[in-house]
Amino acid sequence: MHNDMIPQEHRNTLPHQNQLIAWPRIAATSAMVAFSLPTFITGLEVAHSLSIPDALLAMLIGCLILTLIGGAMGTIGVQTRMSSYQLVRIAFGDKGAAAINLAFALSLLGWFGVNIDLFSGAVNVLFQQYQMDVLPGFAIELIAGTLMTVTTVIGFSAINRIASWMVPVIALVTLYMLYSALQLLPLADFLNVPGENKIAISQGVSAIVGAIIIGAIILPDITRFSRHQHGAWHTAFWSYLVVQLLVMIVAAWAGAATNSHEILQLMLAIGLGVMAFAIVICGSWILNSLNLYSTCLSVAATWPKAQNNLNTALLGITGIVAASFNILEVFIQFLVILSAIFVPVAGVIMVDYFLLYRGDYQALTLAQKIPFSPAAAIAWLTGAGLAITEMFITLPTVTGINVLDAILLCALVYWVTSKRFLAVKPPPGNTAN
Secondary structure (H helix, E strand, O other): OOHHHOOHHHHOOOOOHHHOEOHHHHHHHHHHHHOOHHHHHHHHHHHHHOOHHHHHHHHHHHHHHHHHHHHHHHHHHHHHOOOHHHHHHHHHHHHHHHHHHHHHHHHHHHHHHHHHHHHHHHHHHHHHHOOOOOOOHHHHHHHHHHHHHHHHHHOHHHHHHHHHHHHHHHHHHHHHHHHHHHHHOOHHHHHOOOOOOOOOHHHHHHHHHHHHHHHHHOOHHHHOOEOOOOHHHHHHHHHHHHHHHHHHHHHHHHHHHHOOOOHHHHHHHOOOOHHHHHHHHHHHHHHHHHHHHHHHHHHHHHOOOOOHHHHHHHHHHHHHHHOOOOOHHHHHHHHHHHHHHHHHHHHHHHHHHHHHHHHHOOHHHHHHOOOOOHHHHHHHHHHHHHHHHOOOOOOOOOOOOHHHHHHHHHHHHHHHHHHHOHHHOOOOOOOOO
């Protein structure tokens, strides 16, 4: 499609050929997220709430689900060169996308605040370890949030460059954690560590999916820069089924070996010292820059006339303020709710692209100004409603895992209702003037 046919407001969102990069660099950026504190904490929390064999099974299933969702969503990004928020706009319509994108933005800003809060606490723990003066938490949050915001203003290339440098370093630190845990607690003993069985395996899976589901759904934001068509599946595989799974297992093992459920105390107990500081700084920096980057894309997709740099600065300030709200005490519940809300979004987009409108997913489709997709809204609400209900009431299950039930139900409902509301969206190839 010739560039002159693309509406001016959408041209800047499509990567130019000279902006495309090799998939390993994109995979490095995505994998960096798995080295963040929330991933370590999720592994610790799930292992503490289940027996170790059940926790490992939950981790494997959760990471497999994320790989499938991320690979499919990322592939759509590679093939269309669109951000996840543009894809949401096509599937849900302008008004529906505004609601979805607002939910995405709020969740990402929430994660931005959570990570700054974790960052602040971790820095002061390390200062205490080396008998340095402790700084006020808000001062650390302000400095860290400002630096992360500046990185995002510079752009994706800056985020990618930092990630490419730091992934090998943090990978070595993680392997050292594994080695140290193995020295303290052999594999046979680790597998026999009793758990409290406070949650079901399916809840553990939902927590693991919830920890990174937003990242899997918005994977098109970075895979759209992939030079290779297969880059999305490579990115999803290495990010979720390799790196994230390894990080959670290492966290669970180290926690069992040190009998600790506090990630920083655990890192210090096994002798990481300054290396723990590297994980905290680099992991939080990259993750939060990506969170803010994707939040800005959400705002730009909803309000295309807004100024990008100003938006980034304002959203960064909002994220710093959000750091004052501590949700760590209900971390697992927070993750399960996230998975319930956002997994169905992926179901709608994947059915819409792969089964209904694949040939029409191009920038020109965005000019058609579809106001609202009732089928997408019904399917999303049905899937999210099922997942949330299953958190409180035991319902008959098809897969035994509520997030899988939710996405399958959502996909089925969307497929069926789209036949009823098909006239709401223009047929493939019908473009607006």
